[in-house]
Amino acid sequence: MSQNDSQAILSVQRLSIEFGAKRVVDDLSFALYPRQTLCIAGESGSGKSLTSLAIMGLLPKQAHTPSGAIVFENRDLLSLAERERQQLRGKDIGMIFQEPMTSLNPLMTVGQQLAETLRRHEPLSRQAIAKRCREMLEAVRMPQVEKRLTQYPHELSGGMRQRVMIAMAMLCRPKVLIADEPTTALDVTIQAQILELMRELQQQYGTSLLLITHDMGVVAEMADQVVVMNQGRVEEQAPVRQLFATPQAAYTQKLLAAVPVLGSAGIPEDLSQQPALLEVRNLSVRFALRSGWFEAGKNVHAVENLNFDLRAGETLGLVGESGCGKSTTGKALMNMLAYEGSVKLLGQELNGLHGDALQRVRRDVQMVFQDPYAALNPRKTIFELVGEPLLIHDRLPNAPRRERVAQLLHQVGLPADAMARYPHQFSGGQRQRICIARALALNPKLIIADESVSALDVSVQAQVLELLEQLREEQGLSYLFISHDMAVVERICHRVAVMYGGQIVEIGRRDQVLHNPQHAYTKRLLSAVPLPDVERKRDFKSLLQEFRTPSPIKELGFVAPVQQFVQVSEEHAVAT
Amino acid sequence: MLTFIGRRIGYSLLILLGVSLITYLLLFMLPADPARQIAGRSATPEVVAGIRAQLGLDLPFYQQYAHYLGNLLQGDLGRSYIQRSEVTELLGSRLQPSLELMAAGIGFELLIGISLGVIAALRRGGIADRLLTALSFIGVSAPQFIAAMLFLYFFAVQLEWFPMGGYGGLKHLMLPALTLGLLGSGWYSRMVRSSMIEVLHQDFIRTARAKGLSRARVVLRHVLPNAIVPIIPMIGIDIGVFMGGLVVVESVFGWPGIGQLAWQAIQQVDIPVIVGVTTICAVAIVLGNLIADLVIPLIDPRIDIKKH
Known part of the structure; x- marks a missing residue:
């Protein structure tokens, strides 16, 4: 390792992010070293995505950074003017997002969108730009590159679109690549492909990778160093091996225990005699x-x-x-x-x-759906929602219905006073419990x-x-x-x-x-x-x-x- | 592509048939009697009856309508009762001024509407946004004849920037076109604003910014084209509303167009002219919608008319 390698390329120092008076990221510090992969792991609401947006300078207008610094090549990014930050974005720091289906402009061809990035940052001729785009698409293992360049995003699958996103982020050979849940929306085999690609590109171009994910499997697969975040705070920061072998923070231990591990379950109860x-x-x-x-x-x-x-x-x-x-x-x-x-x-x-x-x-036969946010009518109380099947099928009068709903809520581990409230007052997990209670209503x-x-x-x-x-x-x-x-x-x-x-x-x-x-x-x-x-x-x-x-x-x-x-x-x- | 256009033209002909039937029926049921109008106050009942027979007005409705349709198929819209000339000639001589005014009016409408909408969306919640919201409300709700009179008074009488009215060069065109454009722009600016705000929150705008593009480029290359797509079919629909404005504005400014012709014909119960103008308007609306449908796929590659 040269002298240069031991110096952090990007370091976040005591960064805080606030929405109005609400602090969503508190006193966050970490450093990213050249050619290394740093994973920020955490559940929803941990502030990991906001951190990545802060580094890019893409925080929403309502958010502000009351304290801290983001140092990239000896410059504090937070103190730079918007114009200077624009020149860094896409050139020295690239970013990939979670939703490949919606992250590309539907009205421009893949080629146009790629060329646009290069034209912004490098004074190249038309031919040179086209050549670089083609090379980059080949580097992300895109089949039929020539055809892809003239296609529009809607003609590509999710995995292909994410490859285009990666190619676009890597075009100017950025020193840092930020990937915010890059594979969460993809199928596992496509996820594996994208992860493998990012590993390859990282080696090929010597990029440092800042990977944001909720998936501990992805962390184990990709990370050198891990930052575990929860509710805007750092719970633990450790090299990946140490984190998985001897997690220190109680939160990390709890998180790792909750992750289902493939291959860990034994032979199930034998039900073959059941009708x-x-x-x-x-x-x-x-x-x-x-x-x-x-x-x-x-x-x-x-x-x-x-x-x-x-x-x-x-x-x-x-x-x-x-x-x-x-x-x-x-x-x-x-x-x-x-x-x-x-x-x-x-x-x-x-x-x-x-x-x-x-x-x-x-x-x-009842059903419980995927999205607990969309599965409950926001204008109805929990009593109305959970009691609705009873009303439809049994025309159960109010009093016994109330009793039954209370019983159902108890079964799914919610207090009876939840009945008077509305879905938006509950967390995702609680809403899914409500959906389950509703499904159970008719036995x-x-x-x-x-x-x-x-x-x-x-x-x-x-x-x-x-x-x-x-x-x-x-x-x-x-x-x-x-x-x-x-x-x-x-x-x-x-x-x-x-x-x-x-x-x-x-x-x-x-x-x-x-x-x-x-x-x-x-x-x-x-x-x-x-x-x-x-x-x-x-x-x-x-x-x-x-x-x-x-x-x-x-x-x-x-x-x-x-x-x-x-x-x-x-x-x-x-x-x- | 060709099958799409062919089918659309087929539908359009059906729509036109419906429009002519309804207009003809409405005019037939009108209490005003064109024969009496033509004959004048002092005419004897015999003279009126004679005129009525001469014009074929004593025939039952279906015969009159069938007669009209038969002529229409030969490109004959009938003869004006009052002006003693062919309706096609009357319309033909007024088509060009009307098209000029329409093009200029819609141009101003879009220019003003889109630019104000863009500004309002980018300054969302600011003073400019609120001011533009209020202005567009006034624009949408102001009656055309009042606005036209006010413009005429201020810009032609007081400031003398433009001529009082009449047909001529660009100078004559500006004031009526601006009136139409300003009044119609409120609608577009509201729609562009909400469409822009929606697009500004899309993931691909974040991507564009993450590429380091300048703000101007993000807005002009990424936000605007996406925000315009839902506006295009609106232009097709808006032509109908626009035609209504044309009648008023042409009359106020003395613009020798189809709107003015319609205005005169209505006052004189000149049925062939009214039906002719209505048919032309219906053609314009149908054509406008067809063009809008053909233009959208050029901008949005996701829309494939072959599948429709």
């Missing part, structure tokens, strides 16, 4: 695409020939990446969209039910949980999972647990079904599927999950290759080839 609650046979869902004057109509084959059983008291995990048809399956089981095939609940056929018969069945037999804990912070997530588990035991519920998160599925499910391209490719006990995967897709999926364990760093290089998902859009009259399953062991079946 089947739900029998799904040849379930298919198709969406018709509108036909034009000169085009024949086409169908989107969202779900193709699904077969599985759900036993009484069992939790079945349905995992897969976005677009694999897992949520569509959940909706079909709720009879919320038209499907083909047979779904039987306790022997009663659900397909084709409508009117009163459907209404009666819906008592037994259902089956709850379909569609990504129900995905939007929650890990510590809250752990609590909600515990609640679900406890309710299952007390009330003999069964869950169909739809999730993209392998570790969460492993923690709560008895059996797991892996979906890919609208079909189940592997199904079995959780330990069978997740510890001994047989299907190529399951293997690929599992190898992409970052583990919160520094001793087991993963090599994502093999994942960088394109893995082409077959298009679900098929001509009319297309009949999918019948899947053949091989029985690996008892309960464990794999599609060939």
